[in-house]
Amino acid sequence: MTQMTRRMAMATMGAALATPAFLKKAHAAEVTLRVGHFLPGVAPMQTRFFDVWAKEIADATDGAIEMQMFPSMQLGGKPPQLADQARQGIADITWTLPVYTPDRFPVAETMAMPFMVTNAEKTSVAMHTLMDEFGQNEYKGLKPLAFHTHDGGKFHTRGQRVSTAEDLKGLKLRAPNQATGKMLELMGAETVFFPVTEMVVGLSNGVIDGCCLPYEVVPAFKLQELTSISNEPEAGSRGLYANTFALVMNERKYEGLSDDLRKVIDDHSGIDLSRRLGAQFDEFEAFGRGVVEKQGNEIHTIPGAEIAKWREMATPVYEEWIGKLNDAGLDGAAIVGRANELLDAG
Template sequence: MRPSDARPHKHPPAPPLTPPRLGRRAVLAGLGATLAAPARAGRTRITLRLHHFLPPMAPMQTAVFEPWAAALAEASEGGLDLQIFPAMQLGGRPPQLADQARSGIADLVWAMPAYTPRRFPVAETMGLPFMVTSAEQTSVALHRLMTEFGGQDFAGTRPLAFWVHAGGKLHLRDAPVAGAADLRGLKLRSPSASMGDLLARLGAEPVFFPVTEMVTGLSTGVIDGCCLPYEVVPAFRLQELTRFSSEPEPGGRGLYGNSNVLLMNARRHDSLPAELRAVLDGLSGPDLSRRIGASFDRFETAGRQVVLAQGNTITPLPAAELARWREAALPVHADWIRVLEEAGLDGAAILSRAEALLAAGV
């Protein structure tokens, strides 16, 4: 699927990505204008395939990947043609995406380290419970953390951006959750092993599987609810499958924010003509991470409005209750330090640096 084949979205647009050689001239003539420009006469035209796991109408495709594809095409004068394949159209399951980038099944992938627990330990660190402020700030913090400590996590690939979605919320089918007492006995789809550990400590029964299998779980009653940001709700119509959501009161950290990475096959990256590689690298890196994070903050607001428009109930989780949840999460963080140490890393230093970056609000 080319970017132009996707459905128009109903989410607030991300700010345009500006190619470095074009000053501040707008990349997109209008929302959804994502056709690659014709290649300049005599210029090499390279087609890159980007594979991801969400449906084509998901805001990550319509408001991030498609504008990025347009920016790459314009900055390269048509030399880079990014084709987007959503919903695992190139085959496999979401946990296999990182390996698809490494093997070259896809040139680029959107991978989520939580789907392969402990394989990418530094990247997973920011996905621990209560390690997310805003998506934008946490994405910048994650990118810096990976630059400083995560060099071995993605050997054989070229990470182009790291980001975190907005803090997760609880979404329930049958009853609201206002505190840990309401979680007891509930089967909840957990977004990660570490968040599942916390949910178990709070009395719930965590179940882990990729987000793409969640609709079936809710529809059949295999699970009573899930832990996800609002941003995911419209793509899977979760507002119709759940009736209650619970969110932290404003001002504190979110329940969790899974780490994400845009990976490129290393050989494919390094084999690009130097001029095209410079364009790709110039539109990747820390600035792209920040922009994606800021986009997820906007997606969260839009997703919450969908929940409210459905007539669902949103229950606040009071600060005093969340303080008890954060205390329950301390052993989860201590266990993760040991996981990092088992991987030959300085676990205490990595977690301390992550906390410092979050506190600094980078």
């Protein structure tokens, strides 16, 4: 065998021996992260965010991190338990609403008060900033990955136009959170609260006359078939409310990752992810509104001047919330003031 032939044979053997190790790195996951949430697997949050985000992380780690998705509470439990599921390791990452456990995450819940939303992108960045400044101790045992909101809620009713507070009197409405529920009660509505997953039954059997939700939720639960009028604030007004969301990871799982894998998680989370989620929810909102229009439902505008009056009527709700923040050892006025400052910034 010539020296040239020997070198070629050795190179070929080396490449053959190296191939399995390369394939193992590229295709076999070193870490599997279980991701749990409450929406159906067909919801845009799953198909257009979680599936895409998981692939981005898999690609960035050469397949070392794989995410397994468990929509519709497939890991068991109910939506209010999602944060604890991540803390306890039942799931590794969960997407949850602070308002489902009222007063437990008060800084994160602040942006869910009435009229604390412009659009989802801007409000999500404001929320993340607020959490960085005031809410660092709120998620012990968890690694927050992003905070965001949806776009402002609208009244979806089975047949009632809402133009003034007078129109709300006696209406049985599913309230999206406790603060918005109190505002609606101040205006004469009768409110109930239960997770969005139970709302279809409430509308179907007449327990409620309507609900207060963004358009983006409509397609997943076919609410356009259960309601006939959507009442939305005039453009340029603050939205009725926006629930807040937290994307959180089990802290032990995060700390147990290698430095390079942890960096990938860091690079795919934080305020940029919050902004991205907000922007996507603005897109989901536009799509949901289109579904309502296609159904032939009426879209009714609530005048901006009326929204301004409602904000004044909600003053007791803000005052009560500031008191709750104070009771939690926080500066309630500073937190609410800062939230409004961030929303009003250009």
